[in-house]
Amino acid sequence: MKSKINGIVILALMVTAGCSSRSAVTAPEAGRSQAPSPKISSPVAQTVTSPTVLPTASPNVSVPSSPASSSGYGFDQWQNGPLGDVFFEFDSTVLTADAQSQLKQNAAWLDNNSANKALIEGHCDSRGTSEYNMALGERRASTAKEYLVRLGIASLRLETVSFGEERPFDSGKGENAWAKNRRAHFLMK
Amino acid sequence: MQFFRYIVAVVMIVLCFPLPLFAAEGGEYIAIRKEGSGKIALAINKLDTPVKDESRLAQRLDAIIHDGLDFTGLFTMISPPLNVKDNSNRVNFGALDSVGAAVYADGSVSNTSGTVILDMEVYDTAGAKLLLKKTYNGNQLQLRKIGYAFCADLVELLTGKKSIFGSKIVFVSNKTGFKEIYECDFDGHELRQLTNSHSISLTPALSPDGRYLAYTDFSSGRPALYIKNLSNGRLSTIGKSGISIDPGWRNSREVATTLSFEGDQEIYLIKADGAIARRLTFSKGIDLSPSFSPDGNKMAYVSDRNGLPQIFIEDLSSGQVNRLTFSGRYNTQPSWSPAGDKIAYTTWESGGEINIFVTGIDGSGLKQLTEKSGENESPSWSPDGRMIVFTSTRQGSKKMYIMGSTGENQRPLLPSEGEQMQPCWSLFCQ
Numbered sequence: 012m013k014s015k016i017n018g019i020v021i022l023a024l025m026v027t028a029g030c031s032s033r034s035a036v037t038a039p040e041a042g043r044s045q046a047p048s049p050k051i052s053s054p055v056a057q058t059v060t061s062p063t064v065l066p067t068a069s070p071n072v073s074v075p076s077s078p079a080s081s082s083g084y085g086f087d088q089w090q091n092g093p094l095g096d097v098f099f100e101f102d103s104t105v106l107t108a109d110a111q112s113q114l115k116q117n118a119a120w121l122d123n124n125s126a127n128k129a130l131i132e133g134h135c136d137s138r139g140t141s142e143y144n145m146a147l148g149e150r151r152a153s154t155a156k157e158y159l160v161r162l163g164i165a166s167l168r169l170e171t172v173s174f175g176e177e178r179p180f181d182s183g184k185g186e187n188a189w190a191k192n193r194r195a196h197f198l199m200k
Numbered sequence: 201m202q203f204f205r206y207i208v209a210v211v212m213i214v215l216c217f218p219l220p221l222f223a224a225e226g227g228e229y230i231a232i233r234k235e236g237s238g239k240i241a242l243a244i245n246k247l248d249t250p251v252k253d254e255s256r257l258a259q260r261l262d263a264i265i266h267d268g269l270d271f272t273g274l275f276t277m278i279s280p281p282l283n284v285k286d287n288s289n290r291v292n293f294g295a296l297d298s299v300g301a302a303v304y305a306d307g308s309v310s311n312t313s314g315t316v317i318l319d320m321e322v323y324d325t326a327g328a329k330l331l332l333k334k335t336y337n338g339n340q341l342q343l344r345k346i347g348y349a350f351c352a353d354l355v356e357l358l359t360g361k362k363s364i365f366g367s368k369i370v371f372v373s374n375k376t377g378f379k380e381i382y383e384c385d386f387d388g389h390e391l392r393q394l395t396n397s398h399s400i401s402l403t404p405a406l407s408p409d410g411r412y413l414a415y416t417d418f419s420s421g422r423p424a425l426y427i428k429n430l431s432n433g434r435l436s437t438i439g440k441s442g443i444s445i446d447p448g449w450r451n452s453r454e455v456a457t458t459l460s461f462e463g464d465q466e467i468y469l470i471k472a473d474g475a476i477a478r479r480l481t482f483s484k485g486i487d488l489s490p491s492f493s494p495d496g497n498k499m500a501y502v503s504d505r506n507g508l509p510q511i512f513i514e515d516l517s518s519g520q521v522n523r524l525t526f527s528g529r530y531n532t533q534p535s536w537s538p539a540g541d542k543i544a545y546t547t548w549e550s551g552g553e554i555n556i557f558v559t560g561i562d563g564s565g566l567k568q569l570t571e572k573s574g575e576n577e578s579p580s581w582s583p584d585g586r587m588i589v590f591t592s593t594r595q596g597s598k599k600m601y602i603m604g605s606t607g608e609n610q611r612p613l614l615p616s617e618g619e620q621m622q623p624c625w626s627l628f629c630q
Contacts, residue, residue, distance in 0.1 A: 102508075102530075138548070138552070139530060139532075139548055140532045140533055140546060140548065140554070140577060140578075141402070141621070141622070142403060142445055142446040142488060142489050142502075142532065142533065143486070143488060143489075143502060143509055143530075143532045145402075145416075145423060145443075145445045145446070146445055146458065146465055146486040146488050147486070149443055149460055149465065150465070150485075150486065153460075153463075172421065172422045172423075172443065173422075173423065173443055174400075174418075175423075177379070177400050177402075177418075
């Protein structure tokens with residue numbers, strides 16, 4: 012973050028933009044993150060002002076091995092967490108404009124919550140071979156991390172891991188499901 | 201007989217393949233090497249039993265031996281003619297020759313206070329020549345082992361190479377709800393669960409001597425390399441940050457895997473105790489899935505240094521790297537053949553299929569082994585190089601299949617619930 016002016020405005024920007032991207036759950040590849048409106052919607056503001064209730068799920072604790080529905084692994088965290096997921100094109104680790112926009116919002120939140128650390132999980136859709144997807148997932152996570160570090164977030168606050176194609180957000184087939192699975196997923200630590 | 205053009209003295213067999221625990225009565229051994237792609241015409245007579253009560257035992261051993269030899273794909277199984285024995289119980293080689301049998305096996309089984317004793321004799325029918333005479337024994341729970349010991353001797357005798365009998369396949373299955381590592385015999389029997397981490401265990405690889413199992417496991421929250429000593433159960437791991445993906449053994453003391461602790465994903469050579477021996481790759485981007493030539497001097501692996509995943513070969517002494525694959529946009533999962541002359545790998549095709557290909561190590565002689573059958577992945581060679589185990593979604597759920605090394609005779613291996621993934625065929629035969 013370049014400026015640390017009025018934290019509440021930054022928060023408001025971040026929060027509402029987070030809202031709009033979350034509403035695009037079913038089609039994250041479609042244009043999302045419209046110009047954020049500087050209006051605080053109370054339920055989300057509540058989430059931000061009460062960081063103690065944020066989910067802090069650990070990835071290795073009782074995670075279903077094959078989520079069967081669209082409320083699969085990562086759904087709750089993505090819906091409720093202050094750090095939004097970023098999505099990737101097929102077989103790509105390049106940060107799209109939408110991804111960069113989301114990462115800027117994540118950076119703003121981390122900048123204002125310097126006690127928090129984040130775990131960035133890289134995920135892939137189920138196509139291709141699983142070993143390569145494990146590598147691709149890690150590159151997605153580390154690409155997101157590098158972007159945040161360039162925005163001034165301390166490298167030590169950001170851990171990365173890859174789940175490859177092992178923990179799909181949506182276990183369905185087709186681009187709609189696959190697009191949701193090609194992501195860097197953020198967890199609070 | 202055309203199959204018998206090459207006759208090698210038995211001394212070679214004895215030197216190359218020390219006989220197993222079962223004491224053998226000496227006979228005259230002759231190795232007969234099959235020529236061309238033809239199969240060996242084999243007639244096996246039903247096992248004799250001195251006592252009538254043991255006919256069930258004989259039937260079970262008959263089936264084990266017949267199915268085992270049939271599995272190898274080396275034989276045409278011919279029913280012995282009714283007059284295979286004459287009135288004096290001598291083998292009627294003329295009758296065998298007339299039904300086209302090149303090799304004839306005959307034997308008897310008895311059960312002496314819990315010890316099963318199998319006496320076998322094998323003949324070259326053309327010359328009425330005894331090729332093998334040997335006794336095998338074990339307890340009643342070891343019938344498969346007893347039968348396969350004979351099968352192993354017969355295949356080695358007739359081909360001059362070691363067989364698949366006694367080899368193991370390790371693989372991943374999610375049948376408990378978690379991806380865990382399992383082991384089975386080469387033919388799918390004797391299924392055994394090897395990990396129970398309730399996490400995600402992936403990419404098992406057995407060391408060439410069978411002492412160690414290397415695999416990737418998420419128990420710590422991230423994919424880490426584990427090396428399990430199978431004799432005492434001890435686990436070694438690498439105390440490095442970052443992740444680990446897809447190990448492959450260079451020899452029985454060194455395993456290579458991708459690590460990211462230095463930032464980029466590179467392949468490193470690791471000792472069996474988890475210590476890093478040296479770094480093998482130095483290119484930016486993904487370097488993955490090491491598979492070594494039998495002498496350990498060369499490594500095939502996947503790299504996306506040109507943008508898309510392709511297979512490269514690195515000479516470990518000179519450091520020289522050559523690209524192996526040029527057709528297909530997405531080539532992964534290299535597997536170096538035990539004879540050293542071929543590499544199997546998978547291509548993800550534009551239509552969504554994944555298919556298995558085999559190529560010479562200089563890129564010549566490219567051959568497609570699977571087609572129009574969904575996703576066919578993770579090829580791994582049998583220790584004799586004659587077969588390949590792989591996974592396929594051709595019947596829906598991902599399961600293990602077996603085929604000949606040129607793609608013939610593709611069939612399911614193990615009817616078991618859950619998905620089966622990432623099979624690795626051992627180099628050893630126990």
